[in-house]
Amino acid sequence: MVAFAKGQGTGNDFVLLVDPAGEVSPTPEQVAALCDRRFGIGADGLIVATRTAAMPEHERALGGGAEWFMDYRNADGSIAEMCGNGIRVFARLLEEEGLADVRELVVGTRAGIRHVRAVDGGFSADLGAVRLGPGEPLVRAGGLAVARPGQHVDVGNPHVVVALADDDELAALDLHAAPEVEPPVVGGVNVELVVPQGIAGGEGSIRMRVHERGSGETLSCGTGAVAAAFATRHWAGGAPDRWRVEVPGGVVHVDVEQRTDGEHAWLTGPAEIVFRGQTAIL
Numbered sequence: 001m002v003a004f005a006k007g008q009g010t011g012n013d014f015v016l017l018v019d020p021a022g023e024v025s026p027t028p029e030q031v032a033a034l035c036d037r038r039f040g041i042g043a044d045g046l047i048v049a050t051r052t053a054a055m056p057e058h059e060r061a062l063g064g065g066a067e068w069f070m071d072y073r074n075a076d077g078s079i080a081e082m083c084g085n086g087i088r089v090f091a092r093l094l095e096e097e098g099l100a101d102v103r104e105l106v107v108g109t110r111a112g113i114r115h116v117r118a119v120d121g122g123f124s125a126d127l128g129a130v131r132l133g134p135g136e137p138l139v140r141a142g143g144l145a146v147a148r149p150g151q152h153v154d155v156g157n158p159h160v161v162v163a164l165a166d167d168d169e170l171a172a173l174d175l176h177a178a179p180e181v182e183p184p185v186v187g188g189v190n191v192e193l194v195v196p197q198g199i200a201g202g203e204g205s206i207r208m209r210v211h212e213r214g215s216g217e218t219l220s221c222g223t224g225a226v227a228a229a230f231a232t233r234h235w236a237g238g239a240p241d242r243w244r245v246e247v248p249g250g251v252v253h254v255d256v257e258q259r260t261d262g263e264h265a266w267l268t269g270p271a272e273i274v275f276r277g278q279t280a281i282l
């Protein structure tokens with residue numbers, strides 16, 4: 001039996017393992033079994049907390065500086081570079097286990113080093129330089145009569161953001177099947193469907209639903225909220241720098257920070273561990 005924790009951030013939920021020495025190495029089939037909502041624990045993804053020193057290839061690529069590595073898998077067992085909600089839940093787990101000082105935490109990920117800070121009610125994470133991609137993919141989603149143009153956004157992992165006309169159109173979407181993106185993105189893509197709600201007092205507001213690569217429709221996606229904020233800000237002409245993103249599971253905030261390597265996104269939101277147990281799946 002292996003000890004696990006279950007955590008969530010705005011309803012994006014994760015099975016978490018603490019595996020300091022990197023001994024567990026779950027197979028894709030085991031990840032899918034853990035995340036299965038009927039036969040397993042149930043989650044949108046698996047997060048394994050491992051000491052970076054136990055993962056020499058990642059330690060070399062990151063160049064040191066991060067004691068802990070967040071190894072992220074989607075619910076279907078596929079590997080993802082980054083998880084914006086997951087990194088806050090990861091920080092909460094390390095805090096509760098007494099394994100790190102989370103007032104200022106440095107985390108190794110497949111997308112690079114990420115900085116996380118404890119704030120009132122949750123955590124803020126610098127998700128790095130966000131890049132808008134070229135081209136205008138066409139997206140077909142269940143419930144939309146015609147294909148809509150999208151915006152590629154790289155948040156360390158790939159996203160396509162599509163603007164919808166209004167909240168009724170957002171509510172009527174059927175995201176049981178993955179939206180089709182044309183031309184297709186090799187390796188798959190996360191798709192955010194957004195309705196801009198306006199700008200007031202220097203803060204933009206968006207409502208969003210998401211279909212995550214490897215997990216299906218989820219109640220929230222942190223990197224997706226960042227992608228949605230950056231695409232909407234781009235469509236609005238490059239401002240404002242603070243965004244409120246409402247997802248089915250709650251609200252997160254995105255702040256844009258100008259840095260020498262580009263515009264960084266700070267993602268702020270809640271994170272909690274909801275239960276712990278032992279699993280026979282591993």
Ligand SMILES: N[C@@H](CCC[C@H](N)C(=O)O)C(=O)O
Pocket residue numbers: 012045074079080081082083084085086157158190212213214215220221222223224
């Ligand atoms: N839910 C996450 C993103 C998880 C990875 C994503 N499904 C992918 O495959 O890139 C988030 O909060 O960012």
